[in-house]
Amino acid sequence: MTAARIGLAVAAFIVAAILADYAALLWGAGGADVANLLSDRYLHRVVGFTFLEASLSALLSLAAAIPTARALARQSSFPGRRLILQLCALPMVMPSIVAIFGIVAVFGRSGYIAAMASSLGSEWRPSIYGLGGILIAHVFFNMPLAIRLLLPAWGTVPAESWRLAAQLGMSSGQVFRLVEVPLLRQYVPAAFTFVFILCFLSFAVILTLGGGPRATTLEVAIYQALHIDVDLPQGGLLALLETVACLIMVAIAWAVGQRIDFGRGQRMTGLRFDGISLGARLRDSATIVLATGFLVLPLAALLYDGLRGLLFARFDGGPLLAAMLVTLALGIPSGIIATVLGFPIAGAADRLRGRRLATVVIGIAGLAGVVASPMAIGAGIILGASGRIDLYAMAPYGVVTMNALLTLPFAVGVLRPAIARNNAQYDRLCAGLGLSGWNRFRVVDWPLLRRPIGLACGLSTAAAMGDLAAIALFGNQSLTNLTLLLYNQIAAYRLDSASGTALVLLALCLATFAAIERGVGGRGVS
Amino acid sequence: MRIISLILLAAATFALAGAGPALAEPAKLTVYTYNSFTADWGPGPKITPIFEQRCGCKIQWVGVEDGAALLSRLKLEGKNSPADVVLGLDTSLTEEASGTGLIAPHGADLSALKLPVAWNDKDFVPFDYGYFAFMWDTQKLATPPKSLADLSAAGDAPKILLEDPRTSTPGLGLLLWLKTVDGDRAGEAWKSIAPKILTVSKSWDEAYGLFTKGEAPLVLSYTTSEAYHRMEDKTDRYKALIFPEGNYMQIEVAGMLATSQHQDLARKFLQFLVSPDFQKQIPTTNWMLPVIDIGADLPPVFGQIPQPTKALMLPSTEVAAHRAAWVKEWLEAVGQ
């Protein structure tokens, strides 16, 4: 019970911190003119556009993820399945600028597709600067995420159901209609909402691929308010509006569907028989290859540019190595803290299921990192710290803490369903044996929950490693991680070196993620 | 036991990361600037030892995202800001910055300044300048536009990459450039430019990155970009375009904070900025032009790049008064 209380306390603290931050902004310069703000036509257009791009992005991401997850679920021995699932973790931890360059390298006017078109003699060039480009980038980021969110759904179907389906002679389409759709109905709302929120708060992608100020989202407006006009109440109000909109979506999703389950790539609990036929295998393979191709092409472009940059451009070995160390030194503690915080929060979420207020608080805290505007949080921190705290001297601690909070949603998302299942199975047994507290964790929870803990830690660490927001906020020039190094290189015209740095960052993220997932999570069935 | 060792590792890493320099004995001058200034190839590392030796102090650089973010950071921190000097604003923002009351007069001797325009600002010291210019990728476009009027002609070619005036100083620079040349008709000019815009990036970084990837043959940058490509990449591929209407100037400035605890040091630093020791580092580290005559220390390539026929710049007061309205006009012309 005390673990749950701790979790609740931590969650409450996080929520309070965010509210305090918003409050600081709102009352920063003497209150906000709500009526005026809400009736501004420009704002209406911005909100409308934000909803449009977020909805379309989420719809497309899921429309692509569902058939792919289905194919992966069905073909449990597809070659390279494990690698594909690991690669799926990569886009969500990439810095936006890296992803943008990767996408442009494939879909841009001088990209691979354009090169193919011109080699076929066509004048046509893909045009990705506009809503189209935003959607492509968002699907690149979020389809892999959605696949990992949905795949565990198939793991909850008992083997008997597949045998029945086979014996009853259900065709592929009938299996989809009668078995898989009801299954998805439980998981899709949550996945949709998570992707929606991530796209709602999108910033760099919108600005660079949006094609112009027509594509302005709330986050851009907040940036403008806080960093250009320094109109704090306006910024605070917009941030509040943004968060409330996201929370409403979350509430709808909770009402409609089941909890999110990040899960891992699970082997089927039983053999699927409708996936054996040649036709099914071909269709599934085609789907998987297509989706993987969409994912891998930009990564391949980044690999190619990166290798070229590392081998042929001026090699800034010293700064690169230093930046790698900083990246690891700041990322790993963040990931660990996020996991250490996420565990009691996820546990509290399960234990205090029945209590309405507690659930809300925990829910918000768990999602804080994604529904709270990073701009607003940053501005609030500067505001609150000025004169009281030396941000510069606090930089390492500040960066680690902030990233821990920003990546908390990933950790909680992975841990909550795993802990819930674990508790459901073993609570009574542990109570009967008098096993509780640290003993219970050591003897029961840790061995059984190692894999989800490993995944949670890996994901949050990788996400923290790609951070720019926190490090930019604390401005300590001796603390340059790979992302900041990348930006600095671009600013100094060293674009080839920047490509190399981007590759090093991606490789380091992937390696660290895999190492933590294996090291903390241990070996086990894929 | 695995967990314990993991936690210990984390704690150790944490502590190491946080074990920053102990309380330094000499006085500490805190300078806020943009990140690329303090990067390994920027001016920061080169001039820091020189100044530190001269003043017997230590410089603590605090990196912020870019020039525009500097101003907002100052405004957010207000009177409590630990900054002594802010370095990296440009002339489009100086009036606003002065208006906050946070900047103290510099009192520096600026007699050695050699700028294309007269310098009258009592609060800010210029430390480098440049001319905005469209960079042209000779391999992607045969005939570049010859003037601003050319660019504002009808049609949707050639494609150009721009920065957002709401978030970037070059972006704002182009806005002011058009205002200077076209005055009230700037809105009309933007409407004709709009179809050519491939995309409007958040900052110069993304725009230039896309440019070098070949996405568009034109990008809004600086004349000194050509100097970089000639000198470091040894290529003639990218050229700066000089327009007969003139090229808009960007002068970067530094100022000291009225709330600074080290007013003497700050003044010394500002004076240092216009000294040859500092100025001769600027061309090859910041890739901008020096504000004094550094003679032979200016690499020849800077003399070989195109020189603007006319240097344009609006008074800072005018910019401050109309910026919001002009950005709105831009939004309406380009953003429908």
Added chain:
Amino acid sequence: MAFLEIEGLTFTYEDLVMRFDLAVEAGECIGVIGPSGAGKSTLLALIGGFERPLGGAIRVEGQDITTLRPAERPVTSLFQDFNLFPHLTVAQNVGLGRHPGLRLDAADQEHVARALRQVGLEGFEARLPGQLSGGERQRVALARSLIRHRPLLLLDEPFAALGPALRGEMLELTDRLRQAEGLTALLVTHDPNEAARIAGRTAFIAEGRVVLFDRTDRVLGSSLPEIRRYLGS
């Protein structure tokens, strides 16, 4: 020619090599007993087509079904649990036995109603499995099995989770309906009394082999050491 012939059916699971030989006459009810891990469920899975054998043959009425897909085999399976789809109603679950896509016309629905009447669940059409007791759920599964009219019924410990009285009832019901339809059945059970009650012959399986296949009373009374070890003296 026996109704169901299993000849040299081989399968490996972990270290155990299994080989089954069995001949069942039409209309029989065969008990399948033995220690856990012996291969009882595997045998049923092989007959049902859910596992692929390494060698050997399965023949029903002379026709070799070894390579047929599960749906093509003249077989219906009833598991211990998870026989029903939780989101489909009772009528729909049974209706799957008529048409796997649930395209049911009036005649089909009449059949569904009749099947439900046969198992004593008249009027339960609109209920969901979650609203039923364990016994009721198994009865729905039984109804679906019957509605398929497949000649061979494979029962894998279907009543193990029910209380003794209920178990007895279900056994009686199953046997009665089986005989009425003329179905052949294989009943895997860990309770020898179940076999004694409804199975004419019983196969004792141990270590992946049919150790003894004879009249149930002879098997249960056998003095073979494996059987005595399992049944207890």
